[in-house]
Ligand SMILES: NC(=O)c1ccc[n+]([C@@H]2O[C@H](COP(=O)([O-])OP(=O)(O)OC[C@H]3O[C@@H](n4cnc5c(N)ncnc54)[C@H](O)[C@@H]3O)[C@@H](O)[C@H]2O)c1
């Protein structure tokens with residue numbers, strides 16, 4: 561028997577029952593659901609990661625849709641239960657959905673939503689912050705100051721890496737990878753090398769145009785190169801940032817061999833998913849190469865770090881906060897709620913998940929569509945005309 565979980569209820573007489581497994585930032589998402597006749601139940605249990613059993617208790621006997629979190633295991637058991645309870649939709653409050661078994665959801669006729677776009681710049685900014693923190697040894701230097709160890713300027717004190725004119729390498733040049741690349745190119749005049757399964761045409765055009773602009777102003781132009789293999793990026797780049805999805809093809813993409821391919825003084829940033837990096841191999845590499853530095857937002861066994869990582873001075877580690885800006889988190893909550901609402905109301909799916917801005921405009925009602933359903937095609941759902 562599942563244990564009861566604490567909930568907060570909004571609009572108790574609403575026709576549709578929508579459950580959120582966590583309180584989420586802002587109130588717009590709640591108001592949008594209430595306006596469309598939903599009873600909203602928010603789990604307020606003081607437990608960071610809910611188990612499958614906890615979520616089964618939340619779903620109960622009648623549930624039209626659930627908004628869930630990337631820490632939860634959305635597989636066969638939960639989708640079967642949601643479907644039995646009459647549920648039509650689930651949305652992750654995240655763009656990544658490697659915690660969701662989309663095939664199982666499709667089998668039970670449940671639509672799966674995610675929250676693209678609204679977190680692109682915020683996540684890229686954290687990757688840029690980690691790049692700076694790691695290259696200029698900010699955290700080490702901060703600890704040194706606070707420990708009262710500073711007794712005067714020295715030529716060798718916390719010497720790090722200059723970014724200007726160096727090469728930034730991006731693995732996975734999708735929305736976030738491209739936004740990060742632009743920040744590093746515009747901000748620090750870095751050259752770009754990237755690896756992706758697809759050509760990042762807009763990014764290439766941007767670098768070409770920016771390079772021409774710099775040249776016209778008498779500055780060294782920036783350049784770009786699409787690598788034919790990931791190893792080419794690892795060999796050539798001074799700063800490498802990981803932004804692919806996590807799937808079978810990207811699990812342990814960075815391992816003992818790929819680490820050995822990188823420059824001894826390279827900077828590696830991971831704001832994608834922890835298992836993209838073999839963290840045991842990374843700890844060993846950090847030990848053997850003190851000038852190699854990493855900035856990590858995600859970890860292989862979250863919330864834990866592999867033994868030894870916490871002791872490494874050449875690692876900057878933060879707790880999966882890349883999308884944590886107020887505007888973005890409120891927007892993620894809104895998109896997740898609208899994904900669920902749209903399916904419950906029988907709306908079509910938005911035609912372009914890369915253009916979700918109309919759903920985020922607080923001064924106008926959102927379009928009558930689900931902003932991003934990843935199994936829309938498999939479920940044969942109609943698409944809205946933009
Ligand atoms: N740390 C965080 O808080 C945080 C925040 C947002 C997103 N993310 C992660 O970032 C990922 C990317 O988000 P996005 O919006 O940019 O997605 P996206 O789909 O726009 O970009 C992903 C890119 O990865 C590429 N790719 C897939 N397999 C690859 C492979 N084997 N080798 C190289 N490239 C490959 C794809 O072609 C695509 O261009 C998400 O799936 C999520 O896991 C993390």
Ligand SMILES: O=C(O)[C@H](O)CO
Nearest residue numbers: 653654655656679883
């Ligand atoms: O995939 C995502 O969206 C992140 O990991 C959290 O914002």
